[in-house]
Amino acid sequence: MNAGLREEDILFQVREKLNKEKIKLWLEPYYNPMNGVADQEEQALQQLCEQLSPQLNIDPLLCITALRNLQNNALELLKSNKVFKETGLACLRVRISGQVPTLLKVNISLSDSTTEFLKEIAKETGISHERIKLISQGRVLLPDESLVSQGIKNNSLLMAVILAVNKEELQESEKRFKTLESTKKDVQFLAGRSNANNEYYFQVENQAGEALNLPFHERKALVTAMALHEKGRAALKNGDYALALVLFLEADKEYSE
Incomplete structure (x- = not known):
């Protein structure tokens, strides 16, 4: 698997797991507002890695790297919110x-x-x-x-x-745009629908297999991201790396909204 796509895949899996379990890496015990990530917080991250790594079947080194990246991203978002309010x-x-x-x-x-x-x-x-x-x-x-x-x-x-500069690659890019638009439209339609019993077609479950009671918009975004990610993995297996990347990045954006 392409190294960049492999990293995207792992980040997505870890983020999905954290969201389902409502684990927030920018709060204690993983981060201290006064001291940042000191020994105690690093130990908590390592323990979390030991828990998630076997569950997700991810190498511990790759798992802890993903956790640190996601933590840094979250802290940077908080910082940029402050800058936006001030400037x-x-x-x-x-x-x-x-x-x-x-x-x-x-x-x-x-x-x-x-x-x-x-x-x-x-x-x-x-x-x-x-x-x-x-x-x-x-x-x-x-x-x-x-x-x-x-x-x-x-x-x-x-x-x-x-x-791309040449015509053939330009046509391929346009084809990927259309595939992304069509896929996302279909997924969002199904993600927001329920049956006659008022049960959603797509359910989000925790580690115990229990359906999570999430706000509508949060659940829809999570389901959309998960579906796009699965579409990306399917494209990856078929060797369409460019389409896989487009779907992975769009799934990542859904999680960030």
């Missing part, structure tokens, strides 16, 4: 597709247009902004519209796809 500048995270996905962070006003945002990304990557397409909520952002008018918020996670 009005939003911190937007952009996953740039490639063999090894790159995470870029850009501070920008949400009243700016997509094109202005693309130019900031171009400065960081050295890639012409005209070759970059941004995807959020399964849709490509419109160039002349403001970010806020397209539902972008502080800490939003977007996916950037670099368009």
Whole structure:
């Protein structure tokens, strides 16, 4: 398996497990607001790793790395919330597709247009902004519209796809966009439906197999993320690494909302 995709897969599995068990890595016993991650907090993380690693069938070293990454991400989100309140500048995270996905962070006003945002990304990557397409909520952002008018918020996670120069690769990129849009639309439709007995078609269960009573929007986002992730794994098995990456990143974004 591609190393970058393997990392995405593990992060997703660990995050999914933490969400189901309502484990918050930015709170005690895993993080102390006064001391950060000291010996006691590190020991708690190690114990959590020992618990999750066999349950998820993940190598302990990869599991603890995922836990630390997820903890750092959570702490950075809290920090960016404070900056947003004080300055009005939003911190937007952009996953740039490639063999090894790159995470870029850009501070920008949400009243700016997509094109202005693309130019900031171009400065960081050295890639012409005209070759970059941004995807959020399964849709490509419109160039002349403001970010806020397209539902972008502080800490939003977007996916950037670099368009190929030749025609064949461009057609493949467009095909992946359509597949993502169609898949997400179908999944969200089913995730929000229930049968005659008022039971949801998709249930979220904890380790004991008990259905979790989650708020509607939280449950819908979680189910959508899980379904997109499974679609990504199926694409991975079929050797369609580009589509798998698109689905993995969109699933990751659903978890971040």
